[in-house]
Amino acid sequence: MLSIGDLSRKTGVKVPTIRYYEQMKLVTAPERSEGNQRRYSIVELERLTFIKHARDLGLKIDAIRELLDLSAHPEQPCADANRIAEDHLAATRDRIAQLQRLEAELVRITEGCHGDSIKDCYVIQSLSDHALCQDGH
């Protein structure tokens, strides 16, 4: 049996986060030792590994909860699981595209600045005057 600290080290999920997941019912409350400390088995280690991995991929807790529910029903079709992953992929791509637009504007702003005091600073001016922007964000 694993203590919460063992589980934390094996999964990379911090101890308070494990307790938080228990509260959120992402993981079920485990057995307790005589002295009321949590004791985990391999089942819980696997489940938490799944959660960690999905979180690393940026999936929201709600999406993970859905996937966990799906994996509890092995005979169901997996279209829903695919849909969740694909939705997340689409959202990730949108976010990348958005950040790339912001990157371009930040490059423009930082490279444009050749003043040496705030009153001529292109960074400050760019932020003050939206008209200087290239795209309409």
Added chain:
Amino acid sequence: MLSIGDLSRKTGVKVPTIRYYEQMKLVTAPERSEGNQRRYSIVELERLTFIKHARDLGLKIDAIRELLDLSAHPEQPCADANRIAEDHLAATRDRIAQLQRLEAELVRITEGCHGDSIKDCYVIQSLSDHALCQDGH
């Protein structure tokens, strides 16, 4: 003089958000009408436009506060303003790179799935078994 609603429409910042910024002392408390409603001038419109623009670029409130402080001292050198913008640019690029790695893994996961029930679902398997990952995230 502008009401809070006017200011909101002109800047695109929602009314409760404007009040929140006032509480956070990003904007100073404006004059009030006879009936205790906020009344804004052009100065506040410009400041809020600056804030909105910086937020759209993803700058944190603290960074914006720094920039606002800097812009209040026009004779100071603008190196600090540049540093803030450049730090943010670097952070943005890191985030893009990270999301691109996640994108690649999501593509692998979603394209790899040719099972039709959960027990063969590659999405679920990939999340369960970290060893299937290509990179060590």
Added chain:
DNA sequence: TTTTGTACCTATAGTTACTATAGATATTAG
């Protein structure tokens, strides 16, 4: 066996940047 140090327990509050709600008052258009 006792001590000592670390790990663990619960409950609560703080984080970021807002958003939502409730119940009361102000302003404005007709």
Added chain:
DNA sequence: CTAATATCTATAGTAACTATAGGTACAAAA
């Protein structure tokens, strides 16, 4: 003047944790 809309304050909720305080359990050394 009335009705509709806007505004006011204060409080709580959001996501996904993280930090803190005050107390108990456990494991290894003396």
